[in-house]
Amino acid sequence: MNTDLLRAQTPACNDLIHFNNAGAALSPQxxxxxxxxxxxxxxxxxxxxxxxxxxxxxxxxxxxxxxxxxxxxxxxxxxxxxxxxxxxxxxxxxxxxxxxxxxxxxxxxxxxxxxxxxxxxxxxxxxxxxxxxxxxxxxxxxxxxxxxxxxxxxxxxxxxxxxxxxxxxxxxxxxxxxxxxxxxxxxxxxxxxxxxxxxxxxxxxxxxxxxxxxxxxxxxxxxxxxxxxxxxxxxxxxxxxxxxxxxxxxxxxxxxxxxxxxxxxxxxxxxxxxxxxxxxxLGMSAIETRVRSLAARLRSTLRQLPGISVHEDGEHLSGIVTFSAEGQEAAATQQRLREHQINTSVAKRQTNLLDFSKRKLSDVNRASVHYYNTEAEIDAFCQVLSAQ
Ligand SMILES: Cc1ncc(COP(=O)(O)O)c(C=O)c1O
The missing domain is CATH 3.40.640.10 (Type I PLP-dependent aspartate aminotransferase-like (Major domain))
Known part of the structure; x- marks a missing residue:
């Protein structure tokens, strides 16, 4: 995959880190x-x-x-x-x-x-x-x-x-x-x-x-x-x-x-x-491989950050990564990230009542990566998060 070309066709990549692809991804040119x-x-x-x-x-x-x-x-x-x-x-x-x-x-x-x-x-x-x-x-x-x-x-x-x-x-x-x-x-x-x-x-x-x-x-x-x-x-x-x-x-x-x-x-x-x-x-199989690999990197980097808990584990995981920052409301974390031009979203308990009740979770942060995101963006994202 030619990530440079894909990003050139996605102009907002120059201005922000878009980890809200599960909300609405950036459309290519x-x-x-x-x-x-x-x-x-x-x-x-x-x-x-x-x-x-x-x-x-x-x-x-x-x-x-x-x-x-x-x-x-x-x-x-x-x-x-x-x-x-x-x-x-x-x-x-x-x-x-x-x-x-x-x-x-x-x-x-x-x-x-x-x-x-x-x-x-x-x-x-x-x-x-x-x-x-x-x-x-x-x-x-x-x-x-x-x-x-x-x-x-x-x-x-x-x-x-x-x-x-x-x-x-x-x-x-x-x-x-x-x-x-x-x-x-x-x-x-x-x-x-x-x-x-x-x-x-x-x-x-x-x-x-x-x-x-x-x-x-x-x-x-x-x-x-x-x-x-x-x-x-x-x-x-x-x-x-x-x-x-x-x-x-x-x-x-x-x-x-x-x-x-x-x-x-x-x-x-x-x-x-x-x-x-x-x-x-681009090929769905290549897309799937790239998304999974970026998400795996994001999860493993997040797990190393003090005060951050990642909510999913296992083999069959998608580009959606959910996490919480200790002592901080999910909405506040999302807002702080947005101040650094990083788009994420909040998965609300109210919209997923059955699952959140079983897992004993309240609102969580959601970072969702796509193939046009990069490893460097993941590192920058984790750096901002750890500095909060
Ligand atoms: C799993 C799932 N199903 C359905 C929907 C609803 O999709 P739409 O907003 O296009 O109706 C969403 C929206 O986020 C979703 O995540």
Missing amino acids: PVNDALFQHLLLEQRIGGYEAGDATQAAQENFYHAFGRLLNCNAREIAYIENATRAWTLLLQAMPLTHGDRIITGQSEYASNYMTLLHLAKTRHIRIEVIPNDSSGRICLETLHDKIDEDVRLIALTHVPSQSGVIHPAVEVGKIARKHRIFYLLDACQSAGQVDLDVDQIGCDMLTGSGRKYLRGPRGTGFMYIRQSTQDYLEPPSIDLHSASWTRKDSYTLRDDARRFENWEHYVAGKIALGVAVDYACD
């Missing part, structure tokens, strides 16, 4: 160019006319994701964010009174609250599988909890509040064996982990554009396996997701785009397609 060009075209010739003139670039979105996830372009839909994609799919599931959904301890607030909403409105039951001592979902317990009422496994691949990578492939094997639907939240893994939906064995997968994929804010996607599509009833339709064929009937589109809206952020869709191509051209 080709992504920004695609975004701005489309907005300028809309300004110059009109929104609908710009839409007509960029059909191929819009279509590229689906092919780019097909390449990223190893699926067909017809299995991809453009959705405005990961939460919307997750919610739409859950609402579309054929679930009735007494059905059970299995989920994990690491679920993000919006994901889990959508399950609670389903429990309230459709009387489904939620089963939370705890993590094992490595911080990953306990496969043995998962296996034991399966019975004929379980209709869905809905799981986050890489949590927002810890560095673990859950064993998505092993969970997929269990789901397939028992013929249970499997929905994977790849919001934090897409763009940093090499994803192959066939290998994972998921029926549905969701994510957003602005995180490790380095796309624009306000963009996201969903994948729905072709064979699963007809089991799902979109909670709402419009003249894009369906055709009004007779006075009193309509026909749904025969691809994943039946979950899309006619009106959408066209510039964002084109630019996210460019971001995905950018990642695929």
